[in-house]
Amino acid sequence: xxxxxxxxxxxxxxxxxxxxxxxxxxxxxxxxxxxxxxxxxxxxxxxxxxxxxxxxxxxxxxxxxxxxxxxxxxxxxxxxxxxxxxxxxxxxxxxxxxxxxxxxxxxxxxxxxxxxxxxxxxxxxxxxxxxxxxxxxxxxxxxxxxxxxxxxxxxxxxxxxxxxxxxxxxxxxxxx
Amino acid sequence: xxxxxxxxxxxxxxxxxxxxxxxxxxxxxxxxxxxxxxxxxxxxxxxxxxxxxxxxxxxxxxxxxxxxxxxxxxxxxxxxxxxxxxxxxxxxxxxxxxxxxxxxxxxxxxxxxxxxxxxxxxxxxxxxxxxxxxxxxxxxxxxxxxxxxxxxxxxxxxxxxxxxxxxxxxxxxxxxxxxxxxxxxxxxxxxxxxxxxxxxxxxxxxxxxxxxxxxxxxxx
Numbered sequence: 096x097x098x099x100x101x102x103x104x105x106x107x108x109x110x111x112x113x114x115x116x117x118x119x120x121x122x123x124x125x126x127x128x129x130x131x132x133x134x135x136x137x138x139x140x141x142x143x144x145x146x147x148x149x150x151x152x153x154x155x156x157x158x159x160x161x162x163x164x165x166x167x168x169x170x171x172x173x174x175x176x177x178x179x180x181x182x183x184x185x186x187x188x189x190x191x192x193x194x195x196x197x198x199x200x201x202x203x204x205x206x207x208x209x210x211x212x213x214x215x216x217x218x219x220x221x222x223x224x225x226x227x228x229x230x231x232x233x234x235x236x237x238x239x240x241x242x243x244x245x246x247x248x249x250x251x252x253x254x255x256x257x258x259x260x261x262x263x264x265x266x267x268x269x270x271x
Numbered sequence: 272x273x274x275x276x277x278x279x280x281x282x283x284x285x286x287x288x289x290x291x292x293x294x295x296x297x298x299x300x301x302x303x304x305x306x307x308x309x310x311x312x313x314x315x316x317x318x319x320x321x322x323x324x325x326x327x328x329x330x331x332x333x334x335x336x337x338x339x340x341x342x343x344x345x346x347x348x349x350x351x352x353x354x355x356x357x358x359x360x361x362x363x364x365x366x367x368x369x370x371x372x373x374x375x376x377x378x379x380x381x382x383x384x385x386x387x388x389x390x391x392x393x394x395x396x397x398x399x400x401x402x403x404x405x406x407x408x409x410x411x412x413x414x415x416x417x418x419x420x421x422x423x424x425x426x427x428x429x430x431x432x433x434x435x436x437x438x439x440x441x442x443x444x445x446x447x448x449x450x451x452x453x454x455x456x457x458x459x460x461x462x463x464x465x466x467x468x469x470x471x472x473x474x475x476x477x478x479x480x481x482x483x484x485x486x487x488x489x490x491x
Contacts (some may be wrong), residue, residue, distance in 0.1 A: 237426065238391045245425045253425030257418075 096183055102127040105149065105184070127186050130141070133188040137202045140186065143175055151175035151184055154208035156220060159218040163248035165196075168192040169199050169224060190224065204212045207266040232259035298322075306388050330464075336369040336380070336406065337462035340455065343379035345399060348386025350413040350445040357455075362448040376402040381458070383451070384437075388428045400435045408462065410454050411437045414444045468470035 097105060099122040106129060106264045115137035120130040131139050153162045156174040167189040175184050190199040203226035204211045215226045216235040223244035226232055233239060243250055258260075301318050304310045310318060346354060357364040364370050376399045388396060400409065411431050414420030417440045419429035423470040431437055437462060441454035460467050470478050 122330070236391075241390070243425075252423075254419060254423030255425070255429045257423060 097127045098122075099127075102129070102184075105129070105143075108146075109139060109142060110221060113142055116142075127183075128185040128187055130187050130189065133190055133201045136171075136173075136186075136188050138174075140173065140204055140207050143184065143186070147271065149177070150179070151177045151182075153178055154204070154210050154214075155183065155212055157204070157208075157214040157218065159209050159222040159224050159246075161222060161246065161248045166191065171201055171218065171224060173204070176186070198223050198225040198226055198238060200225045202227050203232075205229055220244075274438050306439060328434060332464050337459040340367075340369045340381045340408065340458065340462070341373050341379045341445060342372045342383050343376050343399065343403065344372040344374045345376075345382060346385050347388065347392065348415065350385035350415070353445045353448050354383055354385040354412060354451060357448045357451050362452060364452055365457065367452065367459065376400075377404060379403055381455075382407065382409045383412050384409065384411045384416040384431050385445075387419065387422050388431050389426050390428055391426075393431075393434050395426050396431070397434050406462075408438045408458055409435060410439045410441060410451075412441045412443075412451055412454070413446055414442065416440075417442070419465055420444060 102120050102122055106120045109117050113135055116131055116139045118132055119128055119130040143149050146154040153176040154173060155176045158172050160170045162168060162170060169190040173186040175186060188201060190201060191197060201224060203215055213235060215229055216232060218224050219226060219232055220236050221244060234241060250251045302311060305318055356362060358370050360378065384402055411417045415422055416431045419427045423429060438459045441450055441455045443450050457467055468477055
């Protein structure tokens with residue numbers, strides 16, 4: 096994990112090599128985060144993977160999140176790992192919600208990290224984030240004809256109401 | 272060393288029926304004589320009385336079925352771990368004839384729904400159920416298969432009896448192996464046509480169960 100100074104150095108180099116890529120940095124609870132312009136995500140990941148003294152060659156995780164009251168609403172997170180130095184860096188791209196039928200879009204990184212294939216499908220399945228250029232973007236966990244994006248914050252939990260003691264009718268003998 | 276052998280008493284005289292008729296040796300000789308056609312009269316009567324049990328064909332068939340309920344090898348979630356352990360030496364469901372987990376639904380009599388049933392898995396389960404040969408039975412094991420349990424959300428079917436007939440619900444999260452074996456015993460009673468009524472007895476609701484004719488296949 097790069098320390099706070101190391102993170103600033105990485106951000107500085109990135110701003111030099113890929114102009115307009117890093118919008119912010121964050122070092123919180125030992126996690127170094129680069130907050131990146133979603134238009135520049137492929138260039139940023141390529142730079143982090145291929146620059147010799149960075150060489151974050153392993154995509155440990157790709158996931159999404161929904162920060163509903165906030166704007167931009169969606170986050171796409173890339174956890175990169177350098178296996179030699181055992182250093183991790185967290186890249187976060189924030190996406191605006193374009194409103195109902197349209198989906199937030201970001202470039203797919205399957206061409207850089209083949210491991211992203213299923214993880215991007217899962218992010219698409221659960222949050223409805225469209226990854227441009229993904230080879231086979233369809234639902235992975237939910238049925239293919241399912242409607243809605245179940246992990247979004249405004250999606251109802253679903254299921255069936257269950258009668259607990261706190262919501263049962265208080266009238267004695269109501270069950271008869 | 273001299274080995275002492277009692278001779279097979281071909282020359283032994285057959286005691287009369289009123290005599291020591293319970294003696295195994297006597298019954299053995301009498302059966303041999305029956306096969307030779309030498310048995311007649313009172314001896315024949317006594318032999319038939321002792322060795323023949325009358326029952327209906329259906330009752331005998333259901334007894335045989337209930338004592339060989341082979342489950343399908345089919346696990347859904349964490350309940351499957353408990354389901355697997357019913358065949359181990361500690362619980363040993365072989366005592367009740369339900370130890371042979373068949374790898375093919377064509378050879379299985381019983382489907383144990385061991386875990387949560389997702390919307391995506393439901394058609395698969397229904398297909399496996401349809402592939403099983405009649406007669407077939409289903410046990411919904413645990414809270415999830417019966418009612419979605421703690422996973423009462425967008426992804427699960429709340430209650431497997433929405434898409435296939437369930438014979439026995441085993442409560443628990445997960446149920447202990449003893450509880451599943453108890454469910455299998457309840458199913459045996461049901462197969463034999465004498466179901467345990469359980470809460471129906473307690474609440475005097477006998478006669479409200481939906482049993483159906485055991486000779487008529489499901490869905491007929």
